[in-house]
Each structure stands twice: as C-alpha cells, then as structure tokens.
Amino acid sequence: MANIHTPIPSLKLNDGTSVPMLAYGTGTAWFKSGDESKIDRALVDSIKTAIKLGYNHLDGAEVYKTEPELGLAIQESGVSRDKLYVVTKVNQNIDDIESALKASLKKLQLEYVDLYLIHQPFFAKSDEDLQKAWAVMEKVKEAGLTKSIGVSNYISKQIEATLKTAKTVPAVNQIEFHPYLQHGPLLDLHKKHGIATSAYGPLTAATKAKPGPADDYLASLAKKYAVSEGEVSLRWCIDQDVIAITTSSKEQRLSDYLRAATFKLTPTEIKRLNELGNEKHFRGFWGAKFNKEDRS
Ligand SMILES: NC(=O)C1=CN([C@@H]2O[C@H](COP(=O)(O)OP(=O)(O)OC[C@H]3O[C@@H](n4cnc5c(N)ncnc54)[C@H](O)[C@@H]3O)[C@@H](O)[C@H]2O)C=CC1
Numbered sequence: 001m002a003n004i005h006t007p008i009p010s011l012k013l014n015d016g017t018s019v020p021m022l023a024y025g026t027g028t029a030w031f032k033s034g035d036e037s038k039i040d041r042a043l044v045d046s047i048k049t050a051i052k053l054g055y056n057h058l059d060g061a062e063v064y065k066t067e068p069e070l071g072l073a074i075q076e077s078g079v080s081r082d083k084l085y086v087v088t089k090v091n092q093n094i095d096d097i098e099s100a101l102k103a104s105l106k107k108l109q110l111e112y113v114d115l116y117l118i119h120q121p122f123f124a125k126s127d128e129d130l131q132k133a134w135a136v137m138e139k140v141k142e143a144g145l146t147k148s149i150g151v152s153n154y155i156s157k158q159i160e161a162t163l164k165t166a167k168t169v170p171a172v173n174q175i176e177f178h179p180y181l182q183h184g185p186l187l188d189l190h191k192k193h194g195i196a197t198s199a200y201g202p203l204t205a206a207t208k209a210k211p212g213p214a215d216d217y218l219a220s221l222a223k224k225y226a227v228s229e230g231e232v233s234l235r236w237c238i239d240q241d242v243i244a245i246t247t248s249s250k251e252q253r254l255s256d257y258l259r260a261a262t263f264k265l266t267p268t269e270i271k272r273l274n275e276l277g278n279e280k281h282f283r284g285f286w287g288a289k290f291n292k293e294d295r296s
Pocket residue numbers: 024025026027028029059060119152153174175199200201202203204206207230245246247248249253285
C-alpha cells in the first residue's frame with residue numbers, strides 16, 4: 001500500500017488561514033446511532049490509518065457522535081496538533097453554541113478546532129435566527145475556541161441573510177457537491193463573498209448516482225490518468241477550488257483517494273464533465289429540505 005508522495009494541495013480561506021483540500025470524514029459510514037461514550041475502535045483505527053497515510057484534514061460533527069473517536073485517534077497518532085486541521089459542527093445544541101463547542105472540544109481533547117460550522121440552517125424560523133446564531137459563532141472565534149467559522153447546507157438566501165448583519169464573512173459553506181449537483185448560482189455567491197466551498201458526497205457520480213450521463217466520460221478520464229473514477233471525482237473538486245471530504249473504512253481506498261493529489265484535469269475536461277453532469281440532478285442527502293431554487 002503506497003503512502004502519499006505528493007502533498008495534498010491547500011486553499012487559502014478569507015480569514016487568512018489555509019485548509020488542506022482533501023479531508024477524511026467521520027460521518028456517513030461512521031455515524032453512531034447508539035451510546036456516544038461507547039468507543040468504536042474500528043473508527044479510531046481508521047482515523048489513525050488515514051493520518052498515517054497523509055490525511056491531515058479531519059471532519060467531525062456533534063451529531064455524528066464520533067468526536068470521542070476523533071479525539072482519541074488524534075492523541076494516539078502522536079501527530080502534533082498544529083499539523084492537523086480539525087473541523088466540527090454544531091447541530092442539536094444550536095441554541096447554546098458556546099457550550100456546544102466547549103463540549104465538542106472536551107470530547108476531541110483539543111483546545112481549539114480549526115473550523116467550526118453551523119451544520120444546517122433548518123433550526124432557523126427566521127433570518128433573525130440565522131443572524132443571532134452567526135453572532136455567537138463570531139464570539140467563539142474571537143474567544144479563540146476556533147480559528148475559522150463557517151456554515152453547512154446553506155442555500156443562497158440563508159447566506160445572504162447571514163451576511164446582512166455579519167461582522168465576519170463565513171469562511172466555508174460545506175455542501176453536497178458532485179457533477180450531478182453543481183449549485184451554479186450558489187457557487188457564484190460563494191465566489192462573490194470569498195466563501196470557500198467544501199464538498200461532501202464528492203464520489204456520488206461514481207458510486208450512488210449510477211447509471212448517469214457522465215459514466216462513460218468519468219471512465220475515460222480514469223483510464224487516461226490511471227486512477228479510479230472516484231479519484232477523478234475528487235480531483236474535479238480540487239481543480240475547481242473545492243475542498244473534497246470523503247471517507248472509507250478500507251485502507252486501500254483511503255490510500256487510493258490520495259492519488260487525487262497526483263494529477264490535474266484540464267480546463268476542457270472539467271468543462272465537459274460539468275456539461276454531462278448538468279444533464280442529471282441527483283441529491284443523496286436532505287432531499288425534501290431543499291427546493292428547486294437551489295438546482296442548477
Ligand atoms: N455537512 C453535512 O451535512 C454532511 C457532511 N458529510 C461529511 O462528508 C464525509 C464524506 O461524505 P460521503 O457522502 O461519505 O462521501 P463520498 O461521496 O466520498 O462517499 C464515501 C463513501 O463511498 C464509498 N465508496 C467509495 N468507493 C466506492 C465504490 N467504488 N463503490 C461503492 N462505494 C464506494 C465509501 O466506502 C464511503 O462509504 C462524511 O463522513 C462527513 O464527514 C457527509 C454528509 C453530510
């Protein structure tokens with residue numbers, strides 16, 4: 001099993017910090033439905049394997065109940081804190097963001113996270129609710145509990161409402177993103193305000209959404225670059241300045257995904273994949289919560 005020889009590219013955020021563009025996620029496949037304090041040793045070992053392979057960006061969330069495993073794996077990895085980029089998100093304790101972050105930090109055994117996100121906007125009954133929550137995010141950043149703050153699963157109108165009263169522009173919006181969900185107008189808004197896009201579900205076109213109009217082209221690019229279709233999908237994110245968050249319980253897959261750092265798609269290839277992707281709309285998460293406004 002090859003270790004990475006090409007460094008993972010990084011992206012500069014609007015607050016001056018840098019984020020590695022390929023991340024290991026502790027949600028989806030790892031989501032814990034039972035007792036949070038019962039350690040999933042397979043997850044701890046998988047995170048440690050990922051770190052050993054070269055992943056330094058680790059994505060967590062209060063709702064995944066996997067922060068204890070993330071904290072343990074970081075400790076056991078022996079890698080120094082400043083070499084890792086750790087993300088977590090607030091969901092169920094959105095009404096007390098400061099306590100939620102302090103509780104997450106305790107479980108993570110950390111003094112700060114690199115990025116703290118509001119996991120989803122559906123808690124808000126009004127623009128004012130979004131604005132109040134964002135003001136507390138600004139407060140926890142000022143207190144040094146997180147280096148950067150951002151949002152997740154926000155559509156344009158929720159970002160616009162937040163920006164109306166924000167002192168700090170969100171650094172990131174973490175959204176489902178792949179060739180069959182390209183969010184044209186939302187990404188334009190991100191660019192206008194210097195908000196970085198972070199992609200979950202980046203492998204969807206190569207895994208869950210088959211068959212689809214991009215299948216043959218993804219296969220031909222995989223052949224050309226001697227990688228898998230999943231790795232083409234990850235590189236398609238990176239080449240568009242989008243951070244890709246993936247995961248696997250399989251060491252071989254985690255190792256293979258790192259090949260996304262070793263090649264580059266051409267602008268023509270990205271354009272073609274975007275055109276083919278736009279022929280189909282597929283959303284793997286949150287279906288009913290979004291409306292057609294967000295399609296493009
Ligand atoms: N902010 C949010 O609301 C959300 C955030 N996330 C974050 O993003 C991370 C990654 O999300 P995913 O959707 O899992 O990303 P993904 O699109 O990279 O899919 C990874 C999954 O695909 C499977 N896979 C890989 N290659 C495959 C193949 N050839 N055939 C079939 N299956 C294959 C893997 O085993 C893994 O379970 C999560 O762990 C979490 O940290 C995920 C969902 C929502």
